[in-house]
Amino acid sequence: MPRQDRTPPPAERATALRHRLAELRGPEVQAKALDARALAALASNPGCRRRAILDGAGVDKARLATGLGSPSDYGQSQFALIRGNVFEARVKADRGAELLRLAHACFDPATEPPAGAAVPDLTADGPKGRTARTELALREAVEAGGWTLLDHPMLALEVAGAPAFLEPDAVVVHPDGVWTVVEIKSFPMLDGSADASKVGAAARQSAVYVLALEEVAARLDPAIRVRHEVLLVCPKDFSNLPTARAVDVRRQRAVTARQLTRLTRIEEIADGLPEGTCFAPDRTPEELEAAVDAVPATYAPECLSSCELAFHCRERSRASGAVTRLGRPLRAELGGLRTVEEVLSAARGESGDPDDPAVAALRRAAALRAEALAHAAAAREVTLCP
Ligand code: SF4
Structure with a gap:
């Protein structure tokens, strides 16, 4: 047979x-472990x-x-890591009282300020155990209502066919059942705004957490809403006092979700x-x-x-x-031409399909360059003549 x-x-x-x-x-x-920073870069x-x-x-x-x-x-310097850890501990001190105050001020200013919050113990064996423990804590938080602060929860996201375990700084469950990702950074926020490139990097990283959290929400109850604005907490001006702003990560979330589906399976x-x-x-x-x-x-x-x-x-x-x-924009312009040698050869008319727009543009550019050089040479000759 x-x-x-x-x-x-x-x-x-x-x-x-x-x-x-x-x-x-x-x-x-x-x-x-693959963290959200690495995943956003991937x-x-x-x-x-x-x-x-x-x-x-x-x-x-x-x-x-x-x-x-x-x-x-x-990568981050050792000094930046230590400074970040000290600031994070300060933000989360007293069972996250300051962190909850900032979350309330940013997202629920019309409601009663939080008088306290449940802070469940999320310890468990291994990343899988911690992920399961986090999911249970989120379920209990939704059922209980009120404020819950999840300190360093663990989330899982499938990346190219393999699970990646992610650990946001915190997740806040609001009394209305909405979940908010919290990102704590040690770069300063001056007069309410921070370095745009650093905020952009934090937004890309947070977008990965939002995606992972949405998967948990979909499993528990599709009616649960994960906020597409994250709470970015930074030191205020040049002090060590925390301040926060909401950062819209809808665009980063959509881009990351699309890119992750394009990864070749491991x-x-x-x-x-x-x-x-x-x-x-x-x-x-x-x-x-x-x-x-x-x-x-x-x-x-x-x-x-x-x-x-x-x-x-x-x-x-x-x-x-x-x-x-030479950079992605230029690579895109060059279409099927993969090497500098191929580009030069196409520009010289030695290879390439003349109907290919990239090849035609290169030949036109080469002709213009040759013309400009000829003009310059002729002008030099005129100047040199007595
Ligand atoms: S090309 Fe090299 S440096 Fe760039 S992402 Fe791939 S492995 Fe990293």
Whole structure:
């Protein structure tokens, strides 16, 4: 009888994928959790398979970059982390009294100020246990009514076929049952406004929490509303006193949701890698280079502010003459032309389809340049004549 091909059931496939990702990370290497900051950055470059598989496998990209000889300077400084933790503790002191006052002032000013709030214990074993505990606490908060503050809840979001566990600074459940994500940052808010690029980064990060929280709400009761404005808490002016403003994350939420659906499934990328590929920190630089080069990347200058491997990928991109290093807008303009060599050849009329708008534009630009140079040369000759 001919052998029947069998598609393994989802649980079997999930276990096989877990093993495969553990192999890629290296034996005994602890997986690095994917946080919302990393997820927002991943969603900003959905075409990069390299980042998707490294993040999916929980590889510590900063260590990997050091192993490759291209250490990154991306990430928060130790000083900023400590300052952030001190400020967060201050905001949440006294069972979150100040935090609730700010949430009430921003979103429910017409209602009674909170006299206190339930602050459930969210401790549990492992990320899965903590996610389940958070879901239970949210369910109890909705049933009980009143104010509830969830301090560092844990949420899960499926990313490219694998779960990512996310930990917002806090979630507030309001008496009307609406849920609000709270993001606490240590950059200052001067006269009610803060550095736009930092607020933008906080909004992208918070949008990921909103998406994860919406999944919980949909499971518990589709009538539950997750607010699309998050509460951004920062130090007021140059003091250490907290102040807050509501930040609308509708656009960031929509963009992130769309980008996450465009990520290639991790399973598919892992299946395409050569046997023995491993990103473990004890491998030699040559082995790590071969492993990293086995996964295609889409480098863009934006990687410099969002990915630990940026210096390595930039070098590789330069060496291959890829046009991606010139920036996404220009890459989009160049259509199917992938390298600087292809672009120059098309401009010189040596290759490329003349009906291709990018090729036609390049040839026109090359002709204009040649004309301008000829004029300049003629003008120089006239000036030099006695
Ligand atoms: S730096 Fe490299 S791995 Fe990271 S997102 Fe950019 S191309 Fe991908």
